[in-house]
Amino acid sequence: METSPYHQPVLLHEVVEHLHIRPDGIYVDATFGGGGHSRAILAQLGPQGRLIVFDQDEDAWRNRIADDRVTFIRENFRHLHRFLKLHKALEADGILADLGVSSHQFDTGERGFSTRFDGNLDMRMDTRNALTAADILQTYPEKRLLQLFQDYGEVTNSRTLAKTIVQLRKAHPLRTISEFKSLIQPIVKGNPAKYLAQVFQALRIEVNDELGALKDLLIQAQQALKPGGRLAIITFHSLEDRLVKNYMKAGSFDTTDENPYSFETPAKLFRLVTKKPVTATAAELKANPRSRSAKLRVAEKI
Structure with missing residues (x-):
């Protein structure tokens, strides 16, 4: 076959x-x-x-x-x-x-793994688990978000990113990829595709441990x-x-x-x-x- x-x-x-x-x-x-x-x-x-x-x-x-x-x-x-x-x-x-x-996971927009599609910020490899990427963005304290983007994504401005998420999430929903991307768009550093890939990698690693x-x-x-x-x-x-x-x-x-x-x-x-x-x-x-x-x-x- x-x-x-x-x-x-x-x-x-x-x-x-x-x-x-x-x-x-x-x-x-x-x-x-x-x-x-x-x-x-x-x-x-x-x-x-x-x-x-x-x-x-x-x-x-x-x-x-x-x-x-x-x-x-x-x-x-x-x-x-x-x-x-x-x-x-x-x-x-x-x-x-x-x-x-x-x-397949990257190309299935609703799984939330890829920055190319809109879909829920999910990223669970096993959908039987509870924690999603949206949960992390909505509930993690700033210090933990900073650590996450630094260690797992090697994101250049992790501190600014974590601070921005915590400041804006009170008033803005962070349920979908497009909502998240438009929210952080003003602070994206360097090549946007590479930057977002690093941010998404960090979230995916955390969601799935x-x-x-x-x-x-x-x-x-x-x-x-x-x-x-x-x-x-x-x-x-x-x-x-x-x-x-x-x-x-x-x-x-x-x-x-x-x-x-x-x-x-x-x-x-x-x-x-x-x-x-x-x-x-x-x-x-x-x-x-x-x-x-x-x-x-x-x-x-x-």
């Missing part, structure tokens, strides 16, 4: 190559999306192989693959270990996560893999990439300076398969401009 137009999977060839897929192995696609990566993994599996896929998004669930070897779990990947245990799929041979927002979920995934993936099993993660911004890089390299989320006088070396959890992140080829960049910021890192459990 061809990749669906729902979402064009990035670094598809590179993912399949680096996972070293065994026909009878157990593999996990923690971010099913449009199923492009899943279908490519499935094509390499024999009748005994198993593929466990996670996606909390209802639209992704509707797009699931009908195949006896596939188990679809409609949950956030932060619950990876619990559900792999439940489905007797611990000791996995490979785990993949593509952390990008799917093209994306960095917290990624930390949970990394720790549990290490526990769920068999020795020699491979972990492949595709990130799309520096905040995610830093967490993945540090965890694969040192088993920790913080960069710690190695103390030359310390005799304790923390036990290594992984062997790096990719010393530097794998990025899209010129051909892929031309075919899918969204692959521009994708970085693939792969490590093998020791």
